Amino acid sequence: QVQLVESGGGLVQAGGSLRLSCAASGRTSSSYAMGWFRQAPGKEREFVAAISWSLGGTYYADSVKGRFTISRDFAKNTVYLQMNSLKPEDTAVYYCAAKQSRVGGLRVGVSGYDYWGQGTQVTVSS
Numbered sequence: 419q420v421q422l423v424e425s426g427g428g429l430v431q432a433g434g435s436l437r438l439s440c441a442a443s444g445r446t447s448s449s450y451a452m453g454w455f456r457q458a459p460g461k462e463r464e465f466v467a468a469i470s471w472s473l474g475g476t477y478y479a480d481s482v483k484g485r486f487t488i489s490r491d492f493a494k495n496t497v498y499l500q501m502n503s504l505k506p507e508d509t510a511v512y513y514c515a516a517k518q519s520r521v522g523g524l525r526v527g528v529s530g531y532d533y534w535g536q537g538t539q540v541t542v543s544s
Contacts, residue, residue: 427538440514
């Protein structure tokens with residue numbers, strides 16, 4: 419079992435920045451990758467970014483490439499999502515997730531992840 423707790427969400431103006439954190443506990447050493455997803459009202463949950471826990475390789479959705487950066491800190495068992503140049507369309511609940519299997523690599527969607535956090539709200543005002 420892996421437990422995930424997100425933090426760092428809030429209200430920010432367009433063009434601003436936020437950094438989300440995801441603290442992991444439990445069997446984190448068995449995780450292949452960590453990912454960030456988001457879900458806006460009335461929409462499906464969508465992939466944002468992923469990072470290989472051991473090698474640090476990353477993968478991003480086209481909509482956030484160049485603006486968001488995913489990173490991890492082994493010592494703190496924490497994954498971060500640095501979000502810059504935020505836009506109103508980035509408004510959503512952001513979820514952290516852990517992927518145990520290597521199947522599909524980093525390019526998998528919601529169904530490829532095994533454990534989820536409770537989410538943190540990000541609101542970008544125009």
